[in-house]
Amino acid sequence: MTLLCEHTVAIVAYNNISLFHLSIPCSIFGEDLDRVDARPYKVTVCTETVGLVPTLSGFPIEIKQDLSILETADTVIVPAWCDPDIPASTALLNALRRAHARGARMVGLCLGAFVLAEAGILDGKTASTHWVWANDFAQKYPKVNFDNDVLYIDEGNVFTSAGAAAAIDCCLHLLRRDHGADIANSVARRMVVAPHRSGGQVQYIEKPIPRHIDSNRLEPAITWALKNLTKPLTIDELASKANMSRRNFSRLFKKAMGTTFTQWLLSQRLTIAQQLLETSNHNIDRIANQSGFSSSVSFRQQFLAAFSISPSAYRKQFKSSEPQ
The missing domain is CATH 1.10.10.60 (Homeodomain-like)
Structure with missing residues (x-):
C-alpha cells in the first residue's frame, strides 16, 4: 500500500510513560528523514488530560492534544503501558474502542497490547507482548489467541509487538506496508538498526543466553556456529566445541536458548x-x-x-x- 495523502498517526501518552518507548513511533513516523515527500505522516502525541505528563525519566513532558484526536486519526498507537496491573481509564478505553470501530489502524507496542486487550480490540485475534508478562497476559485475556514466540503480529488492521526492539520492527513494518521496502530500509539504516523483518508471519526471537545457568560454556560453540552457518553443522560438532557430551550440550542449549539446536x-x-x-x-x-x-x-x-x-x-x- 502507498499512502497518497497525509496520514494521521496519534500516539497515546500517559502518566509515567517511558520516553524511550514513546520515542520509537515518534522517530519512525515523525522525523523528517530522506524522501519525506514519500512519507506524508502527521504525528500527534495525545493524552487524556493535557498539560504536563510525568515520565519514568523523572521529568514531565508537555502534551497539548487530548484524546479527541483519536476520533479522526488513521493510525492509533499505544506505546508500552506503565504497568499491566494499573488499569487504563474508561475514557481512554472508550476512545480506543471508537477508533477501532470506525476502522482506524490500532497498534499496541510491548505492554500497550494490554490496553488494546482491555478494550476488547484483541478479542478473537492473535496478539503478543513482552515475554516477561506472557503468562499474565494469557491468563487475563483468555479471548485473545496469545503467541509469545513472535516479534510482532500483523492482524490486518490491528498490530501488537513484543519488547522495545520488536516495537521498532513493528513500526518499520507499518512503514514498509505504507511506502515499500526502499523507504523502510532507508529509515532503518538511518536509525542504525537491522533491516525490517516481515510481520504477520512467524518470527524467531533470538533469546540472550542467561548467565545464571553457566551459559558461558555455550558461548564458544555458538560463536563458532554463527561464523559457519553456511556449512553443514551437527550438534556433535558444537558439543565438541563446548567440551561437553552431546546429551549435556543438548540439555543446556535448550535451557539457555529456549529452543532445540535444530x-x-x-x-x-x-x-x-x-x-x-x-x-x-x-x-x-x-x-x-x-x-x-x-x-x-x-x-x-x-x-x-x-x-x-x-x-x-x-x-x-x-x-x-x-x-x-
Whole structure:
C-alpha cells in the first residue's frame, strides 16, 4: 500500500510513560528523514488530560492534544503501558474502542497490547507482548489467541509487538506496508538498526543466553556456529566445541536458548535467507546455498513452513531496489 495523502498517526501518552518507548513511533513516523515527500505522516502525541505528563525519566513532558484526536486519526498507537496491573481509564478505553470501530489502524507496542486487550480490540485475534508478562497476559485475556514466540503480529488492521526492539520492527513494518521496502530500509539504516523483518508471519526471537545457568560454556560453540552457518553443522560438532557430551550440550542449549539446536540453526539460516532475498539479486539456488540449506527444494519447503509465503513471493513483496 502507498499512502497518497497525509496520514494521521496519534500516539497515546500517559502518566509515567517511558520516553524511550514513546520515542520509537515518534522517530519512525515523525522525523523528517530522506524522501519525506514519500512519507506524508502527521504525528500527534495525545493524552487524556493535557498539560504536563510525568515520565519514568523523572521529568514531565508537555502534551497539548487530548484524546479527541483519536476520533479522526488513521493510525492509533499505544506505546508500552506503565504497568499491566494499573488499569487504563474508561475514557481512554472508550476512545480506543471508537477508533477501532470506525476502522482506524490500532497498534499496541510491548505492554500497550494490554490496553488494546482491555478494550476488547484483541478479542478473537492473535496478539503478543513482552515475554516477561506472557503468562499474565494469557491468563487475563483468555479471548485473545496469545503467541509469545513472535516479534510482532500483523492482524490486518490491528498490530501488537513484543519488547522495545520488536516495537521498532513493528513500526518499520507499518512503514514498509505504507511506502515499500526502499523507504523502510532507508529509515532503518538511518536509525542504525537491522533491516525490517516481515510481520504477520512467524518470527524467531533470538533469546540472550542467561548467565545464571553457566551459559558461558555455550558461548564458544555458538560463536563458532554463527561464523559457519553456511556449512553443514551437527550438534556433535558444537558439543565438541563446548567440551561437553552431546546429551549435556543438548540439555543446556535448550535451557539457555529456549529452543532445540535444530530449530535455532534453522531460524538463523532463515534470517540470512530473508536478508538475501531483500537485498540481493541472487537466484533462489544461490540463496539456498549461501544460507546453509542442503538444496533449493529444502530451502523452499522450510521457508514456506516458517513464514507462510514462498521465497519468490517474499522477495517480490519486500525486495529493496536500493543498491547494497
